[in-house]
Amino acid sequence: MSRKLPKYFFNFVCLLVYIFLLAPIVVVLLSSLTTTEYIVFPPEGLTLRWYTELIEHPEFMQSFTLSIIVALGTAIIATAIGTLASLAFVRRQFKGKTAIVQLVGSPLLIPSVVFGVALLQFYSWIGLAASPLALILGHIILTVPFVMRLVVASLVGFDRSIEQAALNLGAGPMKVFFQITLPIIKSGVIAGAIFAFITSFDDLTVALFIVSTDVVTLPVRIYTYMQYQYDPIITSVSSIMILFTVVLMLIIERVLGVGKVFSSKN
Amino acid sequence: MSYLSLENVVKTFNKTEVVKKLSLDIQKGELVSFLGPSGCGKTTTLNMIAGFLEVDGGKIEVDGKPVHLLPPYKREMGMVFQNYALFPHMTVFDNVAYGLKLRKVPKTEISKRVLEALEMVRLDGYEKRYPKELSGGQQQRVSLARALVIKPKVLLLDEPLSNLDAKLRQEMREEIVEIQKQVGITTIFVTHDQEEALAISDRIAVMYEGRIEQVDDPASIYNHPKTDFVSQFIGEVNHIQGKVLETYENKKCKMHFFGNEQIVSVPSVKNSEVHFFIRPEKIQIALAESDESFQTRVERKMFLGAKTRYILKVQDRHLIADISNTVINPTEIKEGNSVYTYWNPEDLLPSRMAR
Amino acid sequence: MQAGIGTEHDLLLQQKKKNMNKKRLDTWLLLLPTLGIFIFFFLLPLFFLFMTSFKNFDASTGVGNEWTLQNYIKFMSDPFYLGVVWRTVKIALLTTLITIIISYPVAFQISRSKGRARNYLTLLVLSPLLISMVISWVILLSNNGVVNTTLLKMGWIDQPLTLLYTELSVVIGMVHVLFPYMVLSIMGSLEKIDPSVIRASQNLGASSFRTFFSILLPLTLPGVFAGSVMVFSLSVSSFVTPAILGGPQVKVMSYLTYEQVAVMLNWPYGGAIGFLLILIATITIIAYSKILARSEKGVAIQ
Numbered sequence: 001m002s003r004k005l006p007k008y009f010f011n012f013v014c015l016l017v018y019i020f021l022l023a024p025i026v027v028v029l030l031s032s033l034t035t036t037e038y039i040v041f042p043p044e045g046l047t048l049r050w051y052t053e054l055i056e057h058p059e060f061m062q063s064f065t066l067s068i069i070v071a072l073g074t075a076i077i078a079t080a081i082g083t084l085a086s087l088a089f090v091r092r093q094f095k096g097k098t099a100i101v102q103l104v105g106s107p108l109l110i111p112s113v114v115f116g117v118a119l120l121q122f123y124s125w126i127g128l129a130a131s132p133l134a135l136i137l138g139h140i141i142l143t144v145p146f147v148m149r150l151v152v153a154s155l156v157g158f159d160r161s162i163e164q165a166a167l168n169l170g171a172g173p174m175k176v177f178f179q180i181t182l183p184i185i186k187s188g189v190i191a192g193a194i195f196a197f198i199t200s201f202d203d204l205t206v207a208l209f210i211v212s213t214d215v216v217t218l219p220v221r222i223y224t225y226m227q228y229q230y231d232p233i234i235t236s237v238s239s240i241m242i243l244f245t246v247v248l249m250l251i252i253e254r255v256l257g258v259g260k261v262f263s264s265k266n
Numbered sequence: 267m268s269y270l271s272l273e274n275v276v277k278t279f280n281k282t283e284v285v286k287k288l289s290l291d292i293q294k295g296e297l298v299s300f301l302g303p304s305g306c307g308k309t310t311t312l313n314m315i316a317g318f319l320e321v322d323g324g325k326i327e328v329d330g331k332p333v334h335l336l337p338p339y340k341r342e343m344g345m346v347f348q349n350y351a352l353f354p355h356m357t358v359f360d361n362v363a364y365g366l367k368l369r370k371v372p373k374t375e376i377s378k379r380v381l382e383a384l385e386m387v388r389l390d391g392y393e394k395r396y397p398k399e400l401s402g403g404q405q406q407r408v409s410l411a412r413a414l415v416i417k418p419k420v421l422l423l424d425e426p427l428s429n430l431d432a433k434l435r436q437e438m439r440e441e442i443v444e445i446q447k448q449v450g451i452t453t454i455f456v457t458h459d460q461e462e463a464l465a466i467s468d469r470i471a472v473m474y475e476g477r478i479e480q481v482d483d484p485a486s487i488y489n490h491p492k493t494d495f496v497s498q499f500i501g502e503v504n505h506i507q508g509k510v511l512e513t514y515e516n517k518k519c520k521m522h523f524f525g526n527e528q529i530v531s532v533p534s535v536k537n538s539e540v541h542f543f544i545r546p547e548k549i550q551i552a553l554a555e556s557d558e559s560f561q562t563r564v565e566r567k568m569f570l571g572a573k574t575r576y577i578l579k580v581q582d583r584h585l586i587a588d589i590s591n592t593v594i595n596p597t598e599i600k601e602g603n604s605v606y607t608y609w610n611p612e613d614l615l616p617s618r619m620a621r
Numbered sequence: 622m623q624a625g626i627g628t629e630h631d632l633l634l635q636q637k638k639k640n641m642n643k644k645r646l647d648t649w650l651l652l653l654p655t656l657g658i659f660i661f662f663f664l665l666p667l668f669f670l671f672m673t674s675f676k677n678f679d680a681s682t683g684v685g686n687e688w689t690l691q692n693y694i695k696f697m698s699d700p701f702y703l704g705v706v707w708r709t710v711k712i713a714l715l716t717t718l719i720t721i722i723i724s725y726p727v728a729f730q731i732s733r734s735k736g737r738a739r740n741y742l743t744l745l746v747l748s749p750l751l752i753s754m755v756i757s758w759v760i761l762l763s764n765n766g767v768v769n770t771t772l773l774k775m776g777w778i779d780q781p782l783t784l785l786y787t788e789l790s791v792v793i794g795m796v797h798v799l800f801p802y803m804v805l806s807i808m809g810s811l812e813k814i815d816p817s818v819i820r821a822s823q824n825l826g827a828s829s830f831r832t833f834f835s836i837l838l839p840l841t842l843p844g845v846f847a848g849s850v851m852v853f854s855l856s857v858s859s860f861v862t863p864a865i866l867g868g869p870q871v872k873v874m875s876y877l878t879y880e881q882v883a884v885m886l887n888w889p890y891g892g893a894i895g896f897l898l899i900l901i902a903t904i905t906i907i908a909y910s911k912i913l914a915r916s917e918k919g920v921a922i923q
Contacts, residue, residue, distance in 0.1 A: 006829060014730045017723050021745060021800070024757030027767055031760060039760055041767040081654040088651035092644075100652065103659055109902060110667070111858030113875040114895035117882050121673065122666035141663045144655060161351040164318055165409075167338040168345040169365035169416060179364075183355045202753040205860045209883070222756065223865070238756050245752045253744055320637055325629065335636045 032235035082147030116209035130212035147192035154188030276323030302473035344413030359393035365416035503543035548613035549587035559606035674892035692893035728807035810844025
């Protein structure tokens with residue numbers, strides 16, 4: 001019995017940590033259902049009122065649409081260019097490779113607030129106004145390192161003789177890439193795209209500097225709304241964001257298996 | 267007129283020539299093995315034929331047309347890889363059909379030809395499986411069907427059996443020969459396994475350090491090796507030396523081995539030392555002395571099933587003799603016994619070692 | 622005849638040269654989009670900001686025309702700003718320490734679990750990385766938030782505690798967000814341990830505690846170390862968490878950068894603070910790789 005005691009204690013500690021991790025999600029989701037005019041937990045009464053109220057706040061809907069557009073654009077472009085660059089990194093030798101590898105990996109090390117400031121200054125100099133494109137360009141920088149980590153990991157173990165077999169059967173280099181290579185590294189590419197989407201969708205720091213009054217992403221909208229008001233609208237918007245991300249995470253889990261994504265990430 | 271010809275083909279990696287002016291002519295329908303130790307350039311040569319590596323000199327022709335400047339996808343060659351290299355995301359059917367789809371063969375014909383090819387490699391019924399659901403031998407059969415279904419001009423096999431276990435390896439190699447003869451396709455088979463090469467080839471090209479040492483049919487390679495490397499690489503040999511006592515006409519001479527004299531057909535100079543190889547199974551032993559024999563002591567004996575291996579000591583040398591158990595009953599000879607050893611002078615393989 | 626061979630060889634050389642040029646071109650075409658975007662929208666903006674940080678402040682345009690070191694000198698010589706640096710580092714250190722303590726048992730449990738349970742637990746610990754939940758902490762920690770209401774109801778306190786906009790709230794939020802990095806890092810090193818080592822230790826009669834301290838802990842130290850560096854440098858540079866949970870009351874360097882640029886419109890000074898922030902994060906990582914290189918050498922010698 002006494003040998004079991006540490007084990008119970010150990011499991012109890014883990015449980016506390018899991019509660020700590022989950023508590024914020026549960027609190028937001030539940031308190032978005034309150035009937036009161038103020039945020040309270042546990043919610044008093046149950047209603048979807050704060051979700052329907054959202055429809056009367058067109059600015060939130062606009063921001064949501066903008067965030068989706070930006071996140072989609074970022075995911076598509078970052079994944080496309082990141083995959084191409086990964087191919088060059090893994091398979092080709094060229095001058096200045098280490099320098100380029102470091103350059104492309106460095107956004108992970110640069111505080112995003114500094115990058116945001118730098119980008120804002122640069123945009124104002126070249127006269128690029130706040131726009132989905134301006135946001136996408138900034139987010140590409142933030143997400144390409146993630147995409148490349150995942151795609152490089154799936155390319156490193158790639159058996160080149162599979163491509164040789166296709167060449168041998170008469171497929172030209174383009175066909176080999178689209179019909180053989182890409183389908184085989186698919187899981188790394190999809191994982192990269194989803195990570196890029198989520199990172200872009202959640203980004204507050206860089207977007208905060210780039211947005212203008214009519215181009216506002218959802219996280220920035222919530223942040224500025226919170227500066228002035230503090231009502232359950234915040235919780236319903238946050239809940240939608242959480243549910244959206246959870247769905248994406250479950251897709252990763254279903255399609256690829258979380259172990260796969262996580263092992264290549266590390 | 268040869269069908270596939272290599273002419274002075276050269277390949278250089280980092281300034282080292284790994285294939286040195288290699289020339290070889292292969293007839294239509296012939297199965298030629300490239301045999302040699304790792305690093306001898308056999309796989310490099312195969313990759314140049316397939317087009318995965320550029321040649322650095324010389325030329326390669328198929329059916330009278332140069333192909334060495336073409337990219338691999340225009341060479342019409344079928345290749346089977348050591349690690350199968352099946353497309354993991356396609357079913358067996360789609361793997362085999364891939365080459366045909368690229369050639370825009372009509373759908374009905376594709377499915378007919380794929381099914382025929384799968385039947386040929388005895389995998390009918392496996393169309394819907396994925397490569398990972400197959401055993402190694404089955405995967406290699408799919409790979410063979412995939413290469414053959416496009417009716418390539420040349421079939422290239424890159425150590426196709428080396429990832430299989432011993433028993434399967436033997437089965438597969440018989441199957442490959444059977445299919446090759448049935449289809450009548452010109453084939454190059456790369457291997458480091460001499461037994462495999464001897465068993466299946468019409469001709470063997472023994473390679474060493476980027477050169478072809480000898481190209482011949484298996485029996486000639488084994489019985490009449492032209493270089494020391496071939497003698498030592500193919501089969502086992504005893505290395506012996508003798509002194510030339512007298513020289514005669516017709517390149518014959520009288521030689522002295524272990525206190526015994528023999529007339530041997532080898533060009534030589536009087537009083538010189540001449541080196542020979544002799545295969546263990548060509549050495550004979552007897553319990554009684556004869557004119558040709560010399561006395562040896564049995565140091566060890568090993569029972570090997572149909573034959574017995576005797577390690578014989580004479581003077582300060584060891585000789586290995588493999589004797590069929592139907593010729594001499596191994597129970598008659600004990601370790602430590604003296605036996606009389608002899609050989610047929612024609613079985614001596616002259617060595618260039620001392621020349 | 623001789624000429625024939627000559628031209629054939631020339632043809633070969635020509636083809637080889639063509640192939641090589643094509644390959645080189647391919648490589649740069651693959652790199653070009655990424656490289657172009659990184660040079661234009663990452664390297665260049667940072668470079669210009671760096672230049673700006675050496676300019677004087679001009680009230681009308683933000684950036685003046687004179688070159689100066691004043692921004693850096695001002696920051697380094699003002700106790701208030703040095704206090705901010707200290708607070709930033711203190712929060713990062715605290716965050717790192719707490720993350721190590723709470724990550725270890727979880728990493729251990731996940732690395733022992735299998736199948737579905739393992740997948741969902743992994744997903745759970747990864748969730749803070751993917752779901753931005755800073756706002757939830759506002760709801761939990763505010764004066765009339767969940768924690769205070771609960772404590773009041775229980776009668777443990779008489780009036781609400783000030784939890785939000787304190788260093789405590791920033792550390793809590795930071796631990797929550799950065800927890801996944803530590804867990805992943807420790808799990809990575811736990812997974813590398815051969816299970817037979819642990820079994821061997823137990824067979825030799827070592828207690829669980831002994832096994833842990835003499836075998837597991839030393840073997841996972843590199844993972845803990847790597848995780849700490851990651852958590853520390855991410856914490857130092859993080860902006861969202863301190864901005865929302867600390868606000869102007871708990872100023873850290875990233876917030877100062879933001880404030881100088883977005884509120885004071887003092888670009889040069891904001892830029893200077895930003896580059897000092899980069900310096901701190903970079904020093905951590907360089908120091909880490911130095912120590913790592915030395916310790917690996919030590920292992921090799923042993």
